[in-house]
Amino acid sequence: MNPAKRATELRKLIDYHNYKYYVEAQPEISDREFDQLLAELQQIEAEHPELITPDSPTQRVGGQPIEGFVTVRHREPMLSIDNTYSAAELKEFDRRVRKLLGSEPVTYVVEPKIDGVAISLTYENGLLTVGATRGDGERGDDVTHNLKTIRELPLRLRTDQPPRLVEVRGEVYMTRADLVHLNRQRQAEGLEPLANPRNTTAGTLKLLDPRLAAQRRLRLFTYALGAAEGVELKTHQQLLQLLKTWGFPVNPHIQAFDSIHDVIKYCDQWAERRNELPYDIDGLVIKVDDLEQRRRLGATSKAPRWAVAYKFAAEQALTRLKAIDVQVGKSGTLTPVAHLEPVQLGGTTVKRATLHNADEIARKDIRVGDMVVVEKAGEIIPYIVRSEPTVRTGAERVFHFPTECPVCGSPVRRDSGGVFYRCTGRNCVAQLKKRLRSFAQRNAMDIEGLGEEMIDRLVETGLVHSIPDLYRLKMDDLLELERVGQKSAQNLLDGIEASKQRGLARVLTGLGIPHVGEHVAELLAQEFGDIDALMAATPERLSQVPGIGPVLAENIHQYFQSETGRHTVEELRKLGVKLSEEIRPKPKAGETPLAGKTVVVTGTLSRYSREEIEDLIRRLGGKAAGSVSRKTDYIVAGDKPGSKLDKARALGIPILSEEEFERLIGR
Ligand code: IVH
Numbered sequence: 261m262n263p264a265k266r267a268t269e270l271r272k273l274i275d276y277h278n279y280k281y282y283v284e285a286q287p288e289i290s291d292r293e294f295d296q297l298l299a300e301l302q303q304i305e306a307e308h309p310e311l312i313t314p315d316s317p318t319q320r321v322g323g324q325p326i327e328g329f330v331t332v333r334h335r336e337p338m339l340s341i342d343n344t345y346s347a348a349e350l351k352e353f354d355r356r357v358r359k360l361l362g363s364e365p366v367t368y369v370v371e372p373k374i375d376g377v378a379i380s381l382t383y384e385n386g387l388l389t390v391g392a393t394r395g396d397g398e399r400g401d402d403v404t405h406n407l408k409t410i411r412e413l414p415l416r417l418r419t420d421q422p423p424r425l426v427e428v429r430g431e432v433y434m435t436r437a438d439l440v441h442l443n444r445q446r447q448a449e450g451l452e453p454l455a456n457p458r459n460t461t462a463g464t465l466k467l468l469d470p471r472l473a474a475q476r477r478l479r480l481f482t483y484a485l486g487a488a489e490g491v492e493l494k495t496h497q498q499l500l501q502l503l504k505t506w507g508f509p510v511n512p513h514i515q516a517f518d519s520i521h522d523v524i525k526y527c528d529q530w531a532e533r534r535n536e537l538p539y540d541i542d543g544l545v546i547k548v549d550d551l552e553q554r555r556r557l558g559a560t561s562k563a564p565r566w567a568v569a570y571k572f573a574a575e576q577a578l579t580r581l582k583a584i585d586v587q588v589g590k591s592g593t594l595t596p597v598a599h600l601e602p603v604q605l606g607g608t609t610v611k612r613a614t615l616h617n618a619d620e621i622a623r624k625d626i627r628v629g630d631m632v633v634v635e636k637a638g639e640i641i642p643y644i645v646r647s648e649p650t651v652r653t654g655a656e657r658v659f660h661f662p663t664e665c666p667v668c669g670s671p672v673r674r675d676s677g678g679v680f681y682r683c684t685g686r687n688c689v690a691q692l693k694k695r696l697r698s699f700a701q702r703n704a705m706d707i708e709g710l711g712e713e714m715i716d717r718l719v720e721t722g723l724v725h726s727i728p729d730l731y732r733l734k735m736d737d738l739l740e741l742e743r744v745g746q747k748s749a750q751n752l753l754d755g756i757e758a759s760k761q762r763g764l765a766r767v768l769t770g771l772g773i774p775h776v777g778e779h780v781a782e783l784l785a786q787e788f789g790d791i792d793a794l795m796a797a798t799p800e801r802l803s804q805v806p807g808i809g810p811v812l813a814e815n816i817h818q819y820f821q822s823e824t825g826r827h828t829v830e831e832l833r834k835l836g837v838k839l840s841e842e843i844r845p846k847p848k849a850g851e852t853p854l855a856g857k858t859v860v861v862t863g864t865l866s867r868y869s870r871e872e873i874e875d876l877i878r879r880l881g882g883k884a885a886g887s888v889s890r891k892t893d894y895i896v897a898g899d900k901p902g903s904k905l906d907k908a909r910a911l912g913i914p915i916l917s918e919e920e921f922e923r924l925i926g927r
Contacts, residue, residue, distance in 0.1 A: 263304050267311050270301040274317045275418065279507050282412035285866050291922065315387055315415035320408050325469040329401040332392045334380055335427055335487035339397065340562060341545060341569045347524045350546070353568045354520035357548060360557055360565070367549040368523050369496050371514045372530065373569055374481055375540040376433030377462050379407065381482075386422025388415050393465060403465045406473040407432070410480050414507035427486030428508060434461045435538040437897065437917045438477045444914070448780055449809025457540055479539070482508040496549045513537075516549060527570045534572065536900050538917065543571035576635045576645065577610070579603035584615065584628055584659050586666050588690035590698060590772045592683040594665070594672060596621060598632070598644055605636055613642045617679050618661040625649065629656035665690070686824075689719050692726070695772045699727050703778045704770030705762050708755035709748065717741055727771070728831035730756055764791060764841035771828065773819040775812050783807050784816070790840035791829055795820045853924055854882035858891055862905055863898035865918050880925060888913065896921045 274297050281287045281294075298317060305312045312318070344350055357366060378394040391407035393400040407413060410432065417426075434457040442460070443453040454460045464476050482503050485491065493499050500510050513530075517523045527544050534541055548554050548566040557565040580601040586594050596615040603610055613634050615621050626632060630647040661681060663672055670685030683691065696715045700707040710730075718724040723737050733756065738749035759766075765785035769778045776784075787805045788794040802813035819825040833839055859877050861870060861884065868876065873896065874884035888895060888907045895908040896916050908915055916924065 263308050264311055267301060267304050267308075267316075270297055270304070271313070271316055273297055274301065275414070275416070275507070278317070278411065279414075279418060283504060283507060283509055287867070317415070319415070320411065320474070325471075326405055328468070329403070329466075331395075331399050332390055332402045333399050334392070334397070335382075335425075337397050338378060338380060338394045338400075338429065338486065339559060339564055341567050342563045343543075343569045343571050345571055345573065347528075350524055350527070350568070350570060351520055353546070354523075357557065357566070361553055364553070365518065366553065367495075367516050367518055368520070369500075369514060369516045369547045369549050370523055370526050371483060371545045371547070372511055372537070372541040373543040373545045373571070374431040374433050374511070375458050375542040376431040377458070377465060379403070379430060379432050379465075379480075380486055381407070381413070381428045381430070383417055383422065383426050383428065385424060386417040386419065388413075401466070405470040406465050406467060406478075409470055409474040410478050412509045413480050418505065418507040423488060423490045426488045426491060428482050428503065428506075429484040429486055430480055430482030430508070432461055432465065432478050432480055433457060433539050434464075434476070434478055435917065436540065437538060437915055437920065440915060441920060442476055445807075447775065447777075448807050449812050451809065451811060480509055481511045483510070483545075494551060496547055496551065499551075531572050538897075538899070541572075543569050545569050574635055575605060576633050577603045577605045578631055578633055578648065579610075581626065581628060581630050581632045581644070581647075584621070586662055588665060588667050588683055588688060588694070590691060590694040591774055592665075592685070592688060592691050593675075594662070594681040594683060596659075596661070598626075600632070600634065603634065605634060605642060610634060610636075610642050613644050615644060618681065619679065621659055621661075627652075627656035627658050629653075667691075687725060692724075693719050695727060696724065696730070698772050699730075699770035701770065704766050705759040706766070707752075707759045709752035710755060714752065726831075727828055728835055731760070731832070731835040731837065760835075760837045763838055764789075764794075767791075767832070767837065767839060771819075771825075773825075774815050776816065780808065780812065785841040786843055789843050791833075795826075795829065854880040857882045857893040858885050859883070859894045859896060860885050860888050860892050860904060860908070861896045861898070863901035865896070865898040867918060867922075876925075894921075894924075 274294070277287065277289055277294055277297070301316070302318050305316065305318055344353060354366075358364075380392050380394070380400065381388060382390040382392075388404070388408075390402055391404040391413075392402050395401060408415065436457055439454065439457045439460055446453060454463070460476070461478060464473050464478055467473050483500070485499060491502075493502065497516060500514065504510050515526060517526065523546055527546075530541070530544060546568050548557065554564070554566040559565060581598050582601060583599045585597045585599060587597055588594055596618065598613045598615050600611055600613060615626070624644070624646055626644060626647045630649075631651050632647050633645040634642045635645045636642045661672070664670065665672055665683035665685055665688055667690035668683065668685040668688035670683055670688060672681045673684050674680070675682050685691070693715055696710075696719070697712060699705055700710040700715070707730075715724075718730075718733075718741075721741065723733065723741075724730060733753065735746075735749055735753065738744050738752065739746070763785070765778075765781045768776060768781035768784055783805055784794055788797065797817070799810070799813045799817045802808055802816055803810045805813075808816075820829070829839070854877060859882050861873055861877075865873060877884040885892065888904045888911065890911060892908065892911070892913050894914050894916055895904065896918065897905050897908075898918055905915065
């Protein structure tokens with residue numbers, strides 16, 4: 261077939277299947293078949309570059325970085341909406357609307373208020389020309405290059421008769437699961453985790469390089485038009501229908517009601533159920549359905565009179581800060597932790613909260629004894645928003661960061677970044693205990709009999725001053741300890757002896773090298789095979805390992821250059837600890853990453869029934885379990901997941917969306 265004709269045909273096919281997948285959630289072909297269509301098109305375009313069109317699905321990723329942002333003027337301003345926080349305020353809104361409309365019947369459309377970033381997409385004769393952020397409402401930034409990476413965003417409207425010009429408005433967002441996934445990758449690269457999906461979305465849209473944006477999975481819902489030439493509509497519900505036919509994703513939880521009572525009921529339901537959605541919503545938006553009524557209601561300079569936002573109260577609670585405790589971490593970092601009068605918050609009892617660092621305590625003027633507001637944001641542990649200085653009694657005390665380590669008394673110093681305090685003691689027992697605990701942990705050297713209490717006693721009696729000292733322990737030493745008999749002593753010695761054979765990956769996991777956990781340790785062991793090759797690697801060589809970024813590479817290199825690092829390794833070697841690893845043959849395409857893994861499924865999936873996915877897991881060599889425990893390797897969470905998801909979160913088990921699961925198994 262003639263390549264021009266085939267390219268057109270392929271684009272049509274790809275757009276059609278994209279639509280089926282993203283808008284209707286009813287795919288007709290497998291991802292593999294889809295990828296084949298895309299590959300064929302890429303091939304044709306590579307051979308005939310003159311055939312590339314701006315709306316070709318190949319143009320979504322891999323564009324060139326831009327130099328800077330261009331400001332664009334919205335043809336119609338992007339207004340904001342007034343907020344309400346209670347049923348009473350909603351009734352007040354309803355009264356105003358009905359009064360202005362002279363008691364006509366009114367229908368309201370209620371939509372989830374997506375906690376993302378508002379954008380405006382301009383289509384001229386059906387083709388996407390510009391995508392911009394809201395900015396100040398009048399002008400925003402041109403972020404077309406990043407918006408094009410959103411797979412469900414149509415590059416061309418699905419219609420033969422497109423309007424000459426239309427601005428489609430909506431919200432770009434990210435799911436919580438995608439953020440968790442991204443943070444896991446960042447951690448492996450030694451980067452700070454990103455705080456929440458909304459800020460991450462905003463940050464991603466402001467990246468200059470669309471290839472970076474393409475690696476983060478942004479998503480889209482549309483809900484409004486700006487300027488529109490030649491679009492005839494009577495109601496908002498018709499608009500939503502039109503957006504769907506044009507190929508845009510529209511939120512599935514939108515409903516219309518004829519009374520404010522029913523609107524309020526629906527809002528209350530979502531206030532309870534907001535956590536069931538895979539993305540954050542911060543309330544609902546209530547809109548008058550009839551466009552002619554909207555015209556009569558008009559707008560103030562800032563917001564329309566025909567719409568209102570009903571915002572959920574943030575999950576906050578007021579309680580007393582009883583004490584601030586300073587904990588010493590593995591590498592000597594001192595972290596302030598707030599001890600609170602127990603309080604109910606978002607379904608759990610909160611007793612502690614992070615205070616991050618000394619500057620934050622000072623900036624927020626948080627004093628011991630204060631009443632404080634604690635908040636839970638997404639899955640992140642609760643933090644203290646502010647203190648309540650108006651109810652102080654005078655008994656509150658300003659917190660001074662200790663100048664000496666609360667455990668070993670060594671001087672405390674600010675680190676080079678100037679944010680954290682560190683204990684300078686080389687033999688700080690708190691640090692040592694933490695290090696020994698991570699070394700003995702199940703995912704590291706898995707030393708039986710070496711629990712927290714035993715570690716404390718070994719350190720406090722001076723029997724153990726370092727990790728290698730564990731391998732020097734003798735029966736006589738142990739028998740000197742109170743309440744340790746022959747049998748438990750032998751048990752511990754056997755455990756220590758057995759740990760010598762765990763191999764390099766486990767040793768690396770246990771050493772406490774900053775940001776080197778189980779996963780990174782495994783990558784290093786498989787790449788280098790033994791400790792000498794690893795120690796000889798330059799930072800450049802290390803960062804060539806897929807999954808290891810430059811910051812992490814530098815960390816690892818520094819550890820093995822440091823005196824402690826070298827000394828520890830030499831001692832372990834002398835004491836007979838195995839410092840090499842059998843390199844496994846790389847799994848061939850088609851081999852399964854689920855072999856031996858326990859997977860739990862919760863919620864409704866879009867592409868599999870429960871039986872189908874469990875069957876699939878078993879066929880791939882995994883075990884499909886019914887309940888979550890520490891033995892669970894992955895949880896696959898669909899729509900409306902149950903309490904299993906909470907349990908998995910609490911246990912820190914990786915949570916996969918349906919898509920991530922499919923990526924994992926290579927579909
Ligand atoms: S309608 C004039 N619908 O909330 C009305 N906004 O405070 C235009 N938002 O800037 C907005 N979900 O970023 C509308 N379903 C939804 C929304 C929504 C989220 C955001 C939007 C807007 C802000 C208003």
